[in-house]
Amino acid sequence: MEILHTYGVWMAERLQLGTKSYENLWLVVTHLGDPKAAFLLVFPFTYFISKRAGIAVLWVAAISEWLNVVLKWMLFGERPFWWIGENNLLPKVHQFPSTCETGPGSPSGHAMVTAAVWWVVITAVARVIYARTNSVLLTAVPYLLYAALLVVVGLSRIYILAHFPHQVFAGAITGLILGVVLGQRVPEGRPLLFFFKISFGLLLSAVLIHFVLKEIGINLSWSIALAKKWCSRTEWIRLDTAPFSSVTRDCGALLGFGLAQSWRPGGWSLPLAPRALSLAFSSMGLYHVNRLPLPVKPHLLFYCLFFVKFVMVPLLVMVIVPGAIHFFTNKRKRD
Structure with a gap:
């Protein structure tokens, strides 16, 4: 592992020195690759284009992030920013708020x-392209963009000293497998x-796994x-990056998904313009929900409120905002 870690630090150093002019781009990419972005950006955007694809995104994001936390607890894994310090190395690298x-x-x-x-998004796009063009060449384009996205997100994580290359590679391969498997088993219409x-x-x-691992030393x-x-x-250490924050986000989103489906089975059928309006208002709503300040102590209170915050995400996107748009657009027609 020492060889992999040393190579990873060398690669991060080369990236930081060689692409310093693209620093802002790397930071944007790493934010777009954040699991949180799957819930707050990819899910609403996809949902208002294709409901099934949007639901699949939410489902796959929640399960894959939960599994990622469990794998991290079991596999451990150093991070470059602390491994450098622990090994008294002095590479020409620096940290960022996301590090x-x-x-x-x-x-x-x-x-x-x-x-x-x-993977869920790209395969949905590829199916549409093939159905309309019957061209294998054009259908391959989304998959090439998918591969490029994974490379860029992975490099951004290495650039900011958050991960070693082998950790990025392991995550991408595991995620691809999960996307293929979970994308075919979307729980639509469940009670x-x-x-x-x-x-x-x-x-x-997650609590039980944490307890058992702690009990065995x-x-x-x-x-x-x-x-x-x-x-x-010190201010770069945030509680919302802790493993249990990821767990509560995933579980809250899944419960919110269930509440949304039971509240309005099948969702709202809206024409293109109201759907675009729903996306805009949903995005604004999620932006403010995400920015809600939460007390970090006691930790249990933070996790409970974090859970509730992400229960609201599917409700806003699937029921509250499109329901309000449907009500007001129909009211205008009647008037």
Whole structure:
């Protein structure tokens, strides 16, 4: 592993020195690859184009991120920004606000969730292209863009010292497999009880796994201590990057998905213009929901409120905003 870690730091150094003029682009890409973006950006955008694809994005994002957390607990995995300090290395590299994540590094969550979620989107686009053109060449274009996206997101994670190359590669391969498998098993039309069981089942499973690993002597707080020790700035350590934040986000989104489907089965049927309006208002709503400040102490209160915040995401996108648009557009027609 030392060879892989040393090579990874060398690659990060080369990237930072050789592409310094593209620094802002790398930071934007790493934000777009954040698992949170799958819920707040990719899901609403996809949903208002194709409901089934949007639902698949939400489902795949939640399950793949939850599994990523579990894999990180079991596989551990150093992160470059603290490994450099622990090994007294002095490469010409620097950190960024997105660098200092507190969970273990392997596999990369950004690469894993991006690979899983965008596989769903790309295959849906490819099917439409093939149905309309019957051209294999044109159908291959989305898959080439998909591969390019994974490369760029992976390089951005190496650039900011969040991951080693082998962690990015492992995340991308695992995410691709999950995208293929989960994308074919989307739970449309399931009763609320199903989502209640899935949501709290995954939450309790994560707590149980954490408890068992702790009981057998595995210190799951090791990465948090290292992140706090070697992060350049204290304010860059955020509770919403902790593993349990990911778990509560995933479980909250799944419960919200179930509530949305039970509240309005099949969603709202809207023409193109109202759908575009719904996307705009949903995006604004999610922006403000995401920016809601939450108390970080006690931690249990933070996680509960974080859970509720992401319960609201599917409700806003699937029911509240399109329902309001449907009501007002129909009212105008009647008037």
